[in-house]
Amino acid sequence: MTHLLVKAIIVIAGGSLQGMGMGLFLFPHFIPSGGAGGIAVLLTYWFHLNTGLALWLVNASMLLLAVKYLGKRVAVWTVIGITMTSVSILFFEQTFIITDRNLLLDFFCGSLLLGTGIGLLMRQGVSNGGVGVIALIVSHKRSISPGQPLFWINCCVFIFTAAVIDWKIILLALGSQWISTRMVNLICQLDFYQSYTISWRRK
Template identity: 50%
Template sequence: MVHSLRSYLLITCGGFIQGIGMALFLFPHSIPSGGAGGIAVLLNYWVNIPLSFALWLVNFSMLVAAIYWLGNASAIGTMYGITITSLSVHLFSFELYRPYNNVWIDLVIGSIILGVGVGILLRQGVSNGGMGVLALIIANVRDIAPGRPLFLLNGSIFIVTGSIIAWPIVIQALISQWLSTKMVDVIFRLRTMLLFEQPIQGWRKKSVKR
């Protein structure tokens, strides 16, 4: 029970941190934070759906894969993390005063914050939603850190987003993903930290059907 509560506390922190990176630094410039973020930006652009709800809706659709491949415990944790992230995006969706007005500064800051949040979530054996579910499945099957598959999966979403909204977004999104996935791998490999030693039970031992 202590380990479970500790895991959910870290999931709360990870989702909250991830939402801050999205809402304050990336979304104001329409920079997608990932596959789900890219689709959320497109839904907001096309039909003016609030970004927080669009993000939750896209992420919810990935739960079936999380339940089947990663187990119920991971799926519940993923849904909880997605909800915390969406609430964080909603709470921090306001104009932040900055002594500068530079998209590249926001991109770097937001990407690092995003990567820390996503890394905490993945280290607890839950996904940050969207393509993170698939990245976690690949990482589980191949026993690798999830940063690289997450980067490759999200790249396709960025190309679509950039072709519809603006091509510079593709470059910005790829740089953002490179920075954030580097942070994901750093956090994911911090196995010596006591707080990260107890992921939600069930996802690592679940056998993979071939």
């Protein structure tokens, strides 16, 4: 029971930090946090949806495609994580109105918080949703690492988002991905609490 409570707290914290990075720092500049973030930014740009709601809809729809690959338990935790992320985005977007923004400062702060949040989720064996579930399906079907399809899917989304909104977005998006990935690796390597992780078999 204690382990379950600790996991719930960490998943909520991870989703909240991820949402803070997106809603408070990245999304105001239309910087996509990933493939799902890029699609959410496009939905917001086109239909004026709340970004948190748009991201939840994208994540939820993609998660449904991959439930049988992730398993029901992981899927439930993932729904909790992406819901907390969306709620956090909504909270920070509506609560903190920053008029004098600094692009570079927001870029670095948002990327660091994004990576920290994703790292906490991954240490618990929880997917942060997004196009990662599609990459996972492709990797299962073609027996390849999920990193390869994830990279190309994200790149396609970034390029399309940049073409629609602004070409500088692709540079910012790739830079944000690099920083957040470094943070994910750092968080996953630290040994400061008992983590619950998915065991991967080497073929």
